Amino acid sequence: MAGRVVLHGMWASLYSKRVELALKVKGIEYEYVEEDLTNKTEELLRYNPVHNKVPVLVHDGKPIAESLVIIEYIDETWKEGPRLLPQDPYERAKVRFWAGFLQQQLFEAMFAVIKTEGEAQERAGKEVHEKLKVLEEGIKGSYSGGSPFINGNSMGLLDTVVCSILGAHKIQEEVLGVKFLDPEKYPTVTSWVTALAELPLAKETMPPPEKVAGLLQFLRSKALESAAA
Ligand SMILES: N[C@@H](CCC(=O)N[C@@H](CS)C(=O)NCC(=O)O)C(=O)O
Secondary structure, three states: OOOOEEEEEOOOOHHHHHHHHHHHHHOOOOEEEEOOOOOOOHHHHHHOOOOOOOOEEEEOOEEEEOHHHHHHHHHHHOOOOOOOOOOOHHHHHHHHHHHHHHHHHHHHHHHHHHHOOHHHHHHHHHHHHHHHHHHHHHHHHHOOOOOOOOOOOOOOHHHHHHHHHHOOHHHHHHHHOOOOOOOOOOHHHHHHHHHHHHOHHHHHHOOOHHHHHHHHHHHHHHHHHHHHO
16 A cells, blocks of 8 residues: 555654554654644644644545554555454454553553652552553463564554553653562563563664653653642
């Protein structure tokens, strides 16, 4: 499938990053437009009038928004190259289920750790560990082959989601002073995340640790400032 492909993204957006990973897994050539989220392009606002957010993929002039919707579109449109979702409907359902859990439950819990301090941060940290426990058991139960790759031997949709959320866990832990991934408690999830982060594709796509650290510190100080106001 040919056609012009343009991705509107932002360097630090985990949502944009998972779409970039998916495009690269498929070997799709694309143009990239870096958005300044404080001064969005007129195209972004036109292409995503509902949410005004990145990422937006524009394929031959047709805009698609929402990272998980975009990745499914990519998989269905470019049939060549590795599959991002399994073919079997039940396996696809499991991928969507765990992608939803990672985004809505684990990521939200991790974000609460960024925004809090003291006892509130401790409570938020416990919540992250509850979610990680569920993920560990769920992945072990749902995938007899376990990690590292849930979808075979190349990154699939679920791998891109995990990589975008947990790929920078070491730097998150350092900045926040909270341990997330413990190989003793979560061996499956830890080996999965470690294997993904080691892939050249992940290394070339995910933002450098020092930039992630700077952004986390900025987000954290903003959130704590507004909580105190
Ligand atoms: N559910 C969306 C979330 C996208 C999202 O939150 N994007 C953020 C950047 S990480 C954004 O564009 N924020 C701009 C704004 O809120 O104005 C997805 O999966 O693509």
